[in-house]
Amino acid sequence: MNLPTFTSAAWSPVYLRDLLRELVARDMKLRYRRSVLGLAWTLLNPLAQLLVLNFVFSRILPLNIPNYPSFLFVGLLAWSWFQSSLINGTGAIVDNRDLIKRPGFPEAILPLVTVSANFIHFLLALPVLFLFLILARIPLSGAILALPLVFAVQFILTLSLVYLVATMHVTFRDTQYLLGVLLLLGFYLSPVFYDSSSIPAQYQTLYHLNPMAVLIDSYRQILLDGQFPEWGGILILGLVAIGLLLAGYGIFRRSSRTFAEEL
């Protein structure tokens, strides 16, 4: 069997950059247009969770974690970037039928658009986090230079999973519900509102197979403790994430030839 050759299919990097930028911008514009609260909407969800969880775990079931609001907010922001990327990303193919059916459209860009847009929301919320840190008199150290590395690892990890769920959703349209359940379980199995050091020693290794545990721990080490993250953990996770991305992208590419028929 001969595959078709497209001389034009080698999209130029400039074109892909422009396409990514324009699609992300469309996403952002649509979210903020016609809503007076604008940016506040993005913050409303983590802030509301912060308020409730802070009340529960400071007053009802006190966990006695110092600077609990800042501690909690770091976990919530990282988790909500992960969670909303996956939820929005599930529909990345199914919800963009008209783009998939367009000749020459590079469909592999759609999951990237979702993760990027959610990354920007995450970045936009960071100043609020820094405000929390300043109010709690937590000093920032040079360790903050390691932050972009952790961002990159989380970005790659999330993207690889979005490639998988977006592909799966084309065939099984209840992927979204299944994912919702898994994310809820993941929320409790990740150190969002508690400290991973309180996991019993015999479960520690098993527990840290959860990539979000490694990431959230790293964020806290950098922001709250002013220390560099444990390089071993984050670098191994980085390599695993790159491997997952290659696998996820590969599966996506292989399935993408039938996307137009399945939609």
Place this chain on the structure above:
Amino acid sequence: MTAAIQARGLGKRYRTYSKDRARTFQEAVLHGLRGLRAGETFWALRDVSFELEPGRMMGVIGPNGAGKSTLLRLAGGVGEPDQGSLEVRGRIGALIDLGAGFHPDLTGRENVYINGIISGLTRQEVARQFEAIVSFAELESFIDRPLRTYSTGMQMRLAFAIAVHIQPDILLIDEVLAVGDLAFQRKCLDRIAQFKQEGCAILLVTHDISLVEQLCDEALWLRRGRVAASGPAVVVAQAYVTEMRAETQRRTPSDRRVATSPDGTELRLNENRLGSQEMQIERVSLQSAGGNPRAQIDSGQGLRIEIAYTAPQPVPSPIFGVSLTRADGLVCFDTSTASAGLALPALHGQGVIALDFERLDLAGGEYYVDVGVYQKDWAYAYDYHWRVYPLTVRPSPGEKGVLRPPHRWELVEPVPRS
């Protein structure tokens, strides 16, 4: 010269999923792996070979389900062939699914950028073409308003304007030429002709045979996924029309049922009436501007043609056609609901469809109004009445010809010699 598109033995297979095929995890679990098994497959395209050189235009014709759209999709790189090879060289532009990525809440300007980039331009290229796009669409004063304030026609104009500004090497067109008013359609056709001159290879999928004859150099006629004929556009188009007539004749019931038209002419199947009779034309009345039935008008008067039909079973999106033919057989005017861009819904039961001429500037003489109703992709006629309804245009003395446009003589003062 190297071909812009080269297809050799192209084949595309689709699966017809059985109805109980699992679409969710839940069903997959309930049905076990049985539900995951794919159903039968069928070939949407088989053994299709052709070449299209730069600067040439090829019309792809054939009934619905013949594989025309599949071919266009494959050429655009959407999906991959299961058999054979397909080479496409150059930047692909597409007049398919116009307005992909348009969003009603964004302004016209923002939508031009998004759609332009989705269509394959870089940001800089869109910026450079922006003025040209907006002025082509004739939307200068609306461009900063949200798209939801635009009429459908305005949105289509904008989408089309973007599509024709991407300077493709290969242009794929799927039945979108009925955009906007006649002047805008003319402009679009001119632009397409210009693309061709600049060396763009064009693939046009259409049901409109006259468009193929007018615009295309070559034609490819598909029948159930295979090439029925290919070659010079006029030849293939004629063969297709002939086959359609044959198909109509084949489907015409063989009995000699006789009906009578209101003015007493007998309608005899296989003589002056053809068609499968799945849908019937019951009555055709010609009315002058006043609404009075009359088969005689003065040149330049208005005319209304009312066609009463019966569809015992629902008929999906039929096409009505009317042609005005002079007694000697010259077709003076031919129109259809399809060429006017009027998509009819499924029709069931009885109804009336009317065609209004504000004025009919035919020269005096004897004419026939031939009326037909056709299957939605022109595959055959349901009912066709040939030379049943006469129309007399009263002659004005001393004038000859086919047309009698409004006119006036005037003596202009001669310019004095210097």
